[in-house]
Amino acid sequence: MELLDTLIVGAGISGLSLAHALHKEATNPSSLKILVAESQGRVGGNITTVTAEGFLWEEGPNSFSPTPELMKLAVDVGLKQELIFADRKLPRFVYWQKKLQPVPMTPPAMIQSQLLSFPGKLRALFGALGFVAPAMGAGLSQQGNEETVSQFFRRHLGTEVMQRLVEPFVSGVYAGDPQQLSAAAAFGRVAKMADLGGGLMAGALLSARKRPKQVPADPNVPKTRPGELGSFKQGLKALPEAIAAKLGDRVKLNWHLTRLQRTQRETYIAVFSTPEGQQEVEARTVVLTTPAYVTADLLQPLQPEVSSALQAFTYPTVACVVLAYPHSDLKGKLVGFGNLIPRGQGIRTLGTIWTSSLFADRTPAGWHTLTSFIGGATDSEIGNLDSEQIVREVHRDLSRILLKPDVPQPKVLAVNVWKRAIPQYNLGHFDRLQQIDEGLKSLPGVYLCSNYVGGVALGDCVRRGFDRAREVGEYLQNKQSDTRSI
The missing domain is CATH 3.90.660.20 (Protoporphyrinogen oxidase, mitochondrial; domain 2)
Incomplete structure (x- = not known):
């Protein structure tokens, strides 16, 4: 049985980004042994682009924010000329009291907006300036002093902003319940701004001052502007398919992982059900990009505490x-x-x-x-x-x-x-992640890389894949150094 350096379970955008980054950053790519195993008969995970009768549509994610990592990845795999972007000036609307109301995107638009009442606008302004009551109360203590999205935005910007702007955004992005979602987990940057400056406006200004200077842009990567949404001429599936094409026979489809076990020499045996029958592979490192409920079942025999934390994530239909x-x-x-x-x-x-x-x-x-x-x-x-x-x-x-x-x-x-769409970053999210991190210390070489950690957007998935690739690469280098020193 050939010993792999890295087994990646799942060929969604997270797993493919990770595999691409590992291969690209390897000192000797030809000698790095990677396998990406996907249970479906196609790559892309939730990305589902379909064409029929002259129509092209998406049934999962519909577009992406052009983050630096995602843009660089698209260019690396030959999709530069396939990139398309929607007009960032296109308005967004909220349906309120039987009318479509434009979402105010600028201070003048907020003043003129009919979506909020005059008292609602004043309440939002004073809250943004920092006139905010402290987070307190018996209910908050029972929640471990962790605010829900609803509690946070009502406290900072008032009920109208919460109901008419934040709640529909939460429904649209997370398909979530603002009375269950953790503000610090689902709106981490906003929550940090509030902590930094006492109010959202002051926090935004201070955050901008503390932001590190941007690295000079790669001239080969197209420039984008804030607010733009991107895709590809043939739909989002172009990205995972292009990455998989670069990886070639390192990607195996219809490989369903049924069991993972640890060996005495600190490697892992993975047993797969495949069209060719049962297959076993051995790997120094394993990265599970599968949903939390799938990962929980796989890790139950190896690490019950990690499995228990993973089972606590909910995925609404x-x-x-x-x-x-x-x-x-x-x-x-x-x-x-x-x-x-x-x-x-x-x-x-x-x-x-x-x-x-x-x-x-x-x-x-x-x-x-x-x-x-x-x-x-x-x-x-x-x-x-x-x-x-x-x-x-x-x-x-x-x-x-x-x-x-x-x-x-x-x-x-x-x-x-x-049936199980988007993982919910509900109250207790960070405690669950900490329990997972602690438990994984007993499984060196096992990594998790999925959208229940650090954001659900495509850009988040690519960035997370790149980050995990660095961790895996460092682990493999250290293991190699340990072997040489023996």
């Missing part, structure tokens, strides 16, 4: 519903990123991306594609509905917000029900 309508069915021309819907507005859908407005040439002439998300932590019942029922719910909501009265049923492009 979310349905991605992609519908197409003729332009004549819409109330007006759709120009914007899309709309989010706060709870309590009589609308079940969490939000809708105006796909055809975001990226051109993804819809046949005369049609508009709308990608809606429904379910999440505040609507667990969505998992009990079949596809037809889910489409009826979304179509009814769209009829109230974007469509003319009595339009016929849409062209249904996709209903993808993600």
